[in-house]
Structures are given as structure tokens and as C-alpha cells.
Amino acid sequence: xxxxxxxxxxxxxxxxxxxxxxxxxxxxxxxxxxxxxxxxxxxxxxxxxxxxxxxxxxxxxxxxxxxxxxxxxxxxxxxxxxxxxxxxxxxxxxxxxxxxxxxxxxxxxxxxxxxxxxxxxxxxxxxxxxxxxxxxxxxxxxxxxxxxxxxxxxxxxxxxxxxxxxxxxxxxxxxxxxxxxxxxxxxxxxxxxxxxxxxxxxxxxxxxxxxxxxxxxxxxxxxxxxxxxxxxxxxxxxxxxxxxxxxxxxxxxxxxxxxxxxxxxxxxxxxxxxxxxxxxxxxxxxxxxxxxxxxxxxxxxxxxxxxxxxxxxxxxxxxxxxxxxxxxxxxxxxxxxxxxxxxxxxxxxxxxxxxxxxxxxxxxxxxxxxxxxxxxxxxxxxxxxxxxxxxxxxxxxxxxxxxxxxxxxxxxxxxxxxxxxxxxxxxxxxxxx
Numbered sequence: 001x002x003x004x005x006x007x008x009x010x011x012x013x014x015x016x017x018x019x020x021x022x023x024x025x026x027x028x029x030x031x032x033x034x035x036x037x038x039x040x041x042x043x044x045x046x047x048x049x050x051x052x053x054x055x056x057x058x059x060x061x062x063x064x065x066x067x068x069x070x071x072x073x074x075x076x077x078x079x080x081x082x083x084x085x086x087x088x089x090x091x092x093x094x095x096x097x098x099x100x101x102x103x104x105x106x107x108x109x110x111x112x113x114x115x116x117x118x119x120x121x122x123x124x125x126x127x128x129x130x131x132x133x134x135x136x137x138x139x140x141x142x143x144x145x146x147x148x149x150x151x152x153x154x155x156x157x158x159x160x161x162x163x164x165x166x167x168x169x170x171x172x173x174x175x176x177x178x179x180x181x182x183x184x185x186x187x188x189x190x191x192x193x194x195x196x197x198x199x200x201x202x203x204x205x206x207x208x209x210x211x212x213x214x215x216x217x218x219x220x221x222x223x224x225x226x227x228x229x230x231x232x233x234x235x236x237x238x239x240x241x242x243x244x245x246x247x248x249x250x251x252x253x254x255x256x257x258x259x260x261x262x263x264x265x266x267x268x269x270x271x272x273x274x275x276x277x278x279x280x281x282x283x284x285x286x287x288x289x290x291x292x293x294x295x296x297x298x299x300x301x302x303x304x305x306x307x308x309x310x311x312x313x314x315x316x317x318x319x320x321x322x323x324x325x326x327x328x329x330x331x332x333x334x335x336x337x338x339x340x341x342x343x344x345x346x347x348x349x350x351x352x353x354x355x356x357x358x359x360x361x362x363x364x365x366x367x368x369x370x371x372x373x374x375x376x377x378x379x380x381x382x383x384x385x386x387x388x389x390x391x392x393x394x395x396x397x398x399x400x401x402x403x404x405x406x407x408x409x410x411x412x413x414x415x416x417x418x419x420x421x422x423x424x425x426x427x428x429x430x431x432x433x
Contacts, residue, residue, distance in 0.1 A: 003028065004091055004140045014066055018179050022070040028140055029069070029094055035132040036283075037102060041065055043286035047180060048107040049240035050231065052315050054184035061101050061108075067175035072097035072164055074197055075171065075207075085202040089161050091140065096151035096165050099133065100172060102126050105282065106290045110241045114248040115272045122282055124149040129279050159205040167206065168360060169196070169217060169374050177223055180231060188226035191219040201377055208383060211376040218392045225359040225396065233355040235405055239317040242407045243308055246348045247294065250305045264296040304348050311409075321429050323352055323406035331428050332406070338425050342416045349409050356402035360386070360393055 006027035014022040024030050032038055041061035050057040072093050079085040103122030105111045112119060126133055127149045137145040150156035154166055164171055174193055181189025199213030209217055231237075252273045254260045266273070268289055271281045297309040311317060325332070332352070339346040360374075374386040387397040408429065416422040 004144075016063075016067065016070070018067055018175070018182055019070050022066050023073065026091060026094065028091060028136060029098060031136045032095065032098055032133060033066075035136065037126050037131050037133045038062070038065070038099070040283060040286060041101065041104070043288055044104055044106055044108070045287055046176070047184075047232075048110055048237075049244060050180075050184065050234070050237045052240045052317070053234050053236040054186070054231065056183045056185050057180070059179060059183045061104050064176055064179055065098055065101050067179055068100060068165075068171045069094060069098040071171035071174055071193075071197070075164060075200060078197060078200065079202050082202050084160075084204060086158070089158060092144075092147055092151065093161055093164055095137065095140075095144075096148050096161070097171055099123065099127060099148060100152055100165055102133070103282075106285050106287045107241075107244055110244050111248075114245045115275075115277070117277070120152060122279070123152050125279050126283070127152070131279075131283075160202055160207065163206040163372065167372055167374075169207070169209070169220065173224065174220070177220075177227055180227060181223075184231055186227075186231060188230050189223050191223045192216045193220075196220060203375075203377075203383075206372055206375070208375045208377045209386075211378050211384070211389070214376055214386070214390055217374060217386065218390055221360050221393055221396075225357075228357045228359070229401075229403075233357070233403065235320050236317065238353050238355065238405060239320060239407055240312065240315075242318060242351045242353050243312050246351070247297070247305065247308045247312060250302070250308060250348060251297070254302055254305060260302065263300055264293065266293065268293070304345060308348065316411075318349075318351070318407040319410040320405040320407045321431075323404045325352060325404060335425065335428055338421060338428075342413070342418070342421055342425070344409070344412050344416075349412065351407045352404060353407060354402060354404045356400055358398070358400045359396050 007025050008027055008030055012024040012030060014024075016022050024033070039062070044061045045051065045057070046059050046061050046064050047057045076090045076093055080087065100123065101119070103119040103124070103126055105117065105119065105122070108119065111117070127137065127145050128134060134145050137148055147156065151161055151165060154162050156162050166172065174196070177189040177191070178193065181187070195213055195216040196209070199210040199216070200207050201210060248269070251266055251269065254262065255266055255270070255273045268281070268285055271277050291313075294309045294313055298306055298313060300306045300309070323332070335350060336346045339350050375383040376386055376389055378384050387394040406429070413422060413425055416425070
């Protein structure tokens with residue numbers, strides 16, 4: 001029997017708090033899970049610094065990746081006898097779902113921003129590079145790694161396959177919303193996934209939803225909206241992310257300063273600081289490695305690096321106020337100078353952080369990013385774009401919400417001995433001018 005068709009003698013299952021059980025029967029999937037590159041995801045938290053806000057958010061990218069695989073497995077089973085579904089794509093869908101987050105680094109998006117990296121590019125490098133994952137995928141067929149990488153890059157020729165992994169209603173989002181809600185303990189991310197899976201239908205270039213399932217999709221979209229603003233963009237989590245990014249920024253500055261000698265050399269980060277990141281270096285990094293450096297760097301001679309690491313390790317985070325960069329630009333500039341006068345380096349201790357989200361949108365010609373809308377399959381066989389049929393979705397379509405916060409160490413401001421200077425800083429921050 002060809003490797004691509006090989007099944008395990010006995011089905012393997014993972015007990016899962018979200019999907020109850022995750023089922024594996026394909027030999028290729030089972031072998032991929034056992035690779036070092038996939039096992040590394042056990043050591044990378046799904047939600048980065050969110051556990052400093054919601055203490056239960058300790059789940060990993062490994063959990064999530066298995067969850068996305070399980071949802072796609074159920075979808076492809078449901079599609080098995082449908083006219084517009086190509087059964088030959090099943091294993092490709094399962095492998096792409098399993099491996100879609102393979103390239104995430106420690107603390108995920110914060111880490112990417114600091115070093116200008118893209119986890120999807122690293123996912124493709126792992127799939128196509130000299131790795132165990134690549135060896136297993138090649139056993140399916142010589143061009144199978146390229147196919148999996150193309151699905152993740154959204155360049156694969158069969159857009160239906162891509163839409164299962166990446167669209168406005170895909171297996172990735174359906175898993176992380178429920179999983180993140182479960183582990184953070186909030187109620188926002190829950191929706192009727194079983195109903196959505198039952199009303200999904202394969203079309204030529206995307207998955208569509210039977211019109212009878214519209215209300216379940218509305219619930220899903222509102223769940224996503226709430227999760228972003230109540231969990232993912234929580235200001236305390238963002239405070240931790242600000243400090244995390246400033247630690248790396250400071251460490252890079254010190255590395256580039258030939259006169260500074262680290263007590264613990266940043267060996268694991270050198271290729272990142274030099275912007276010559278090798279795949280082997282990338283794969284050595286996980287949350288545990290980063291925590292080790294931060295723990296040790298609390299003892300560094302550089303006061304800024306030591307202080308920032310202490311804050312991160314011990315959850316001694318920055319405070320924040322609402323801040324609108326345009327009308328408050330003069331106040332921001334004055335604060336910058338006042339911080340310098342007070343001996344508080346504003347490059348590291350006065351930070352504007354912005355978050356924005358677009359909960360749902362439809363394609364608008366001429367836009368940079370093409371968003372494939374969610375289509376409803378009507379009783380007459382025609383398709384109707386979701387916001388044209390749902391008043392709830394229409395109300396939020398295309399409405400991008402942006403939020404700005406100004407972060408600062410209130411304890412350091414309170415410690416300023418010049419009372420007039422301290423009062424002026426606090427008056428500006430808290431709008432008492």
C-alpha cells in the first residue's frame with residue numbers, strides 16, 4: 001500500500017477538552033505529530049503573554065494545531081460524498097491543517113514584530129527545508145511538501161482547500177476561539193460549531209454555508225468580535241507585550257554596543273539581532289528558552305534590561321491610559337521630554353500601543369487585501385453574500401475598530417523627587433491639565 005493511503009492498525013485518539021477526542025488514522029498524520037518540529041509546539045504558548053491576565057491560558061500551539069486538524073478531519077468526512085469535493089485532496093487538507101502554525105516562535109506575534117519575522121514564512125521553510133517534517137511529506141509524494149506549503153501560503157490552485165484553513169470562517173478560527181475561551185474562562189468565544197460543520201458545503205473555490213445555518217454563523221462572528229476586544233487586546237496583556245518587545249529591543253542595542261559585556265551572552269538571539277536568522281536557530285527557540293534568558297538578565301549590569309526583565313518575570317507591568325495620537329500629539333511630545341528630564345528613558349518607558357480589528361468584511365475592488373466573503377447557499381441554489389442577508393453582520397461589516405493606549409511605569413513616576421515635575425507628568429497622563 002502507498003504511504004499516502006497507509007492507515008494505522010488501530011485508530012489513535014487524543015483526549016481534548018474542546019473537541020472531546022481528536023482522531024488519527026492516517027500513518028502520515030501520526031508520523032508528522034511525532035516529529036521534533038511539531039513537538040516543539042508543546043513549548044510555545046498559544047496566547048503568549050495572556051496568561052498574565054487570564055491565568056488559565058497556559059495551552060500550547062500543539063493543542064491548537066491538533067484542534068484545527070480535527071475540525072478539518074470532520075469537514076472532509078462530511079464532504080466525502082459531495083459532488084464538488086475531490087477526495088484526493090483529503091490528506092493534503094489534513095496535513096496543512098496540522099502544520100499551519102508550525103513556524104510560530106516564542107510569544108508568537110510579539111516576537112515577530114520585534115524581529116520583523118513572519119511565522120507563515122517560517123512554516124513554509126520548515127515544510128520545505130531539511131527537516132523531519134519534510135522527509136515525511138516527501139514519502140507521500142515528491143511534490144507533496146510544496147503542495148502543503150502552497151496551501152499555507154494561500155497560493156495553492158484549489159482555493160476550496162485553502163478556504164478550509166484560511167478564510168473568514170475556517171477551521172483555524174473555529175478552534176482558537178473555542179479553545180482560547182475555554183482556557184481563559186470567558187464565555188464570549190462559544191458558538192455552535194457542530195451546526196456550522198453540518199451546513200458547510202463545498203463549492204468550486206470556497207466553502208459556503210447553507211442559508212439555514214446563517215444564525216450559527218452570526219453567533220460565530222460575534223464571538224470572534226468579543227474575543228478580540230475582551231481577551232486578545234486586553235490592555236494588561238498588551239502591557240506585558242510592550243515590556244517583552246522592549247526587552248528584546250534593549251538586548252539588541254546592548255549586543256550592538258561593543259563596550260557592553262553580557263553576564264549571560266544572548267547566544268540564542270544573535271542571528272536574530274544580526275538579521276541573519278537560520279532555520280536551525282529558529283527551531284531552537286521556544287518559550288522556555290526566552291524565560292531562561294529573562295530570568296538571568298534580571299542580574300544584568302544594564303539597569304534598563306534588568307528592570308524590564310524583572311517586570312516581565314514578576315508581573316510588575318506598566319500602567320496605561322487611553323491615548324489618541326492625533327489630538328494628543330503635543331502632550332505626547334511634552335511627556336517624552338519630561339521623562340528624559342526625570343531620568344526615565346522614554347524609548348523604553350513611554351510606549352504607545354495600538355490594536356485594531358475588522359470583524360467581518362467583503363471584497364471591495366481596489367483594496368490591498370482581498371477578503372473572501374462568507375457566502376450563503378440559498379434554497380434556489382444561488383449564492384448570497386452574508387452581510388446582504390444578515391442585519392447583524394451588515395451592522396459590523398467593514399467597520400475597523402482601532403484602540404490606542406499609552407503605557408508607562410507609574411512606580412517610577414511616583415519615585416521622582418522633583419514634585420513639580422512629577423505633578424506635571426501625572427497631570428498630562430491623567431488629563432488634569
